[in-house]
Amino acid sequence: MEMTQRNEITEGVIWKQLLLFFFPILIGSFFQQLYNTVDTIIVGQYVGKEALAGVGSTGQVINLWVGFFIGLAGGASVIISQYYGGRSGEALSQAVHTAVALALAGGAVLTAVGLATARVSLQVLDVPGDVMDEAMTYITVFYTGLIPCLVYNVGTGILRAIGDSKMPLYVLIACCVVNIVLDLLFVVAFHWNVFGVALATVFAQTVSAVLIMLRLMRTKDAYRVALRQIRFHGPMLRRIIRLGLPTGMQSVLYSISNLVIQAAVNSFGTNAVASWSAVSRIDGFIWMVMEAFAISVTTFVGQNFGAGKYDRVLRGTRVCLGMTAGTIFLLSMLEIAFAGPILRIFTGDADVVAQGTAFIRVWAPAYTVYVFVEIFSGTVRGVGEALLPMIITIFGVCVLRLIWIWGVVPFHRTPAMVAASYPVTWGVTGLVFIFYYLRKNWLRRHIPEGQKLAL
Numbered sequence: 001m002e003m004t005q006r007n008e009i010t011e012g013v014i015w016k017q018l019l020l021f022f023f024p025i026l027i028g029s030f031f032q033q034l035y036n037t038v039d040t041i042i043v044g045q046y047v048g049k050e051a052l053a054g055v056g057s058t059g060q061v062i063n064l065w066v067g068f069f070i071g072l073a074g075g076a077s078v079i080i081s082q083y084y085g086g087r088s089g090e091a092l093s094q095a096v097h098t099a100v101a102l103a104l105a106g107g108a109v110l111t112a113v114g115l116a117t118a119r120v121s122l123q124v125l126d127v128p129g130d131v132m133d134e135a136m137t138y139i140t141v142f143y144t145g146l147i148p149c150l151v152y153n154v155g156t157g158i159l160r161a162i163g164d165s166k167m168p169l170y171v172l173i174a175c176c177v178v179n180i181v182l183d184l185l186f187v188v189a190f191h192w193n194v195f196g197v198a199l200a201t202v203f204a205q206t207v208s209a210v211l212i213m214l215r216l217m218r219t220k221d222a223y224r225v226a227l228r229q230i231r232f233h234g235p236m237l238r239r240i241i242r243l244g245l246p247t248g249m250q251s252v253l254y255s256i257s258n259l260v261i262q263a264a265v266n267s268f269g270t271n272a273v274a275s276w277s278a279v280s281r282i283d284g285f286i287w288m289v290m291e292a293f294a295i296s297v298t299t300f301v302g303q304n305f306g307a308g309k310y311d312r313v314l315r316g317t318r319v320c321l322g323m324t325a326g327t328i329f330l331l332s333m334l335e336i337a338f339a340g341p342i343l344r345i346f347t348g349d350a351d352v353v354a355q356g357t358a359f360i361r362v363w364a365p366a367y368t369v370y371v372f373v374e375i376f377s378g379t380v381r382g383v384g385e386a387l388l389p390m391i392i393t394i395f396g397v398c399v400l401r402l403i404w405i406w407g408v409v410p411f412h413r414t415p416a417m418v419a420a421s422y423p424v425t426w427g428v429t430g431l432v433f434i435f436y437y438l439r440k441n442w443l444r445r446h447i448p449e450g451q452k453l454a455l
Contacts, residue, residue: 009163009300010085010307014319018296024165025292028172033284038176039197042183047193058139061121065114066149067251069106073099073154075244078381079236080161080223081302088306089222094233096158096216096223098240101230103154107147114143138198145202148209155212160299162223171211179204246390247381250398257398264405264418271349272415275356278343282360286331286367293324294378301382310447317379317437325371332364359419366423372430373397376437385442392436396429 009017076099083092118139122132152175156168179200186196216225265276297320304312335342343356373396377389404421436442 009303010309010312014300014312014316015323018293018300018316018320018323021160021163021165021296021299022292024169025160025295026289028165028169029288029292031169031172031176033288034176038180039183039201042187043194043197046187047197058122058135058142061118061139062142064252064255065110066146066153067255068248069110069150070153071246071248071251072106072241072244073102073150073157074247074381075240075242075386076102076154077157077161078243078298078302078384078386079239080158081299081382082306082384084162084223085303085306086308091236092222093224093229094236095240096225097229097231098233098236099154099158100151100216100225101232102237102240103150104147104230105232107150110150111143111146114146115140118143134194137194141195141198141202145205148202148206151209152205152212155209155216158216158223159212160295161302162221163299163303165296167215168212171208171215174211175204175208178207243381243384243386246386250390250393253394253398257401260402260405261418261421264409265415268415268418271351271355274349275343275352275359276415278352279356279359279363282335282342283363286328286335289331290324290328290367290371290374293320293327294374296320297375298378298382301379305383305446310443313379313383313443317375321371321375324375325368328371329368332367335360336364355415358416362416362419363422366426369423369430370426372437373426373433376433379437380442383443383446385446388436388442389433392432393429396432397425400425400428 009021076095079095080092080099083095119132119136122135122139152171156171159165159167182200182203183197186192186200190196192199213225216223217227218224262276265272297317300316300320301313304310304316339357339360340353343353343360373393377393380389401421404424405418409417409421
């Protein structure tokens with residue numbers, strides 16, 4: 001199969017290519033946040049607090065399943081970006097069709113497992129009895145829409161891997177509009193309550209999956225999807241799993257460590273929980289920016305590595321690191337300076353604002369440190385190195401965070417000490433990633449034999 005497009009990512013000005021890829025991802029993340037926020041507002045305003053709690057209580061369970069699969073499918077994105085950069089048309093086609101097959105099969109399996117374990121998983125999370133029915137309704141309907149959800153995420157990963165971050169943005173905007181309209185129709189007009197919210201979400205995800213698949217089926221380039229060719233290619237599937245499984249497991253362990261931290265915060269009472277919730281929403285914007293840069297550098301590195309442009313891999317990483325660090329530093333300083341006014345958007349309670357400001361002062365100065373983790377791990381994943389970054393992140397972030405909560409916090413039980421688990425683990429993990437990256441063994445291991453690289 002032929003590669004018909006000129007590849008600007010492997011040939012254009014580095015900082016421009018990174019930014020052209022970054023902004024659509026960032027805007028898409030914003031609409032994703034809007035999507036979730038509107039759901040929350042409609043449920044809370046038109047159904048009630050029990051429904052709001054019921055929908056909210058399913059988040060961690062859903063994130064465990066979906067986060068694991070998206071991490072697993074991320075291995076396909078790395079492979080696709082390398083083949084696209086290397087102009088390997090036949091291998092690229094096999095990777096794309098295997099990834100789509102994985103979405104279909106994975107969605108079917110997760111749907112069956114999710115439906116079978118829904119009530120048990122909610123009971124394990126100690127969901128209150130007065131909201132259990134609402135939670136079960138939402139999670140059951142959501143699981144029936146897992147296949148289009150995973151198809152959309154895999155399709156988006158394919159497009160981003162070949163350098164198209166605009167189409168996923170357009171699809172996400174359309175999905176957001178459909179979801180809002182159906183939320184209003186099903187909940188406000190039809191009074192279907194939680195069932196209506198869940199059904200609107202499934203419909204919106206189905207629309208997004210169809211639009212993404214139409215884009216992939218209508219292209220004339222080598223990443224075109226042909227329905228009759230969707231199947232597993234054994235060696236390609238094994239390679240996808242080898243690269244994606246570490247990221248999927250990392251997502252699961254992140255979720256578990258965050259559950260432990262949330263439990264620690266809950267022990268300090270309503271003010272701490274409310275302020276933590278507000279600060280987490282603000283915190284989400286910082287991570288939205290950082291993750292958009294990380295996705296950009298992974299695609300950039302994957303394509304340039306596939307094209308054999310190893311020096312461009314290193315230069316691109318340096319440029320992206322500088323842009324990300326500068327942006328995050330500026331945002332963190334603004335967050336510290338305007339902590340009070342920002343928090344008062346969420347609540348007028350003075351105690352909650354004061355506690356939230358204290359949390360921000362613990363977190364915000366350390367955001368820039370985590371830039372090294374995001375950008376360096378994105379780079380090494382782009383060349384096909386997945387296991388060691390996962391091990392570093394799991395022990396540096398997840399395990400160390402649990403040690404801090406269980407081994408340090410009991411001797412000085414304050415909300416600020418719980419919050420300190422984040423900058424402490426970011427700092428340790430960041431230092432390890434700097435050492436790991438500068439040695440460059442992650443690059444030497446993956447350069448084909450016979451090719452030399454001056455590092």
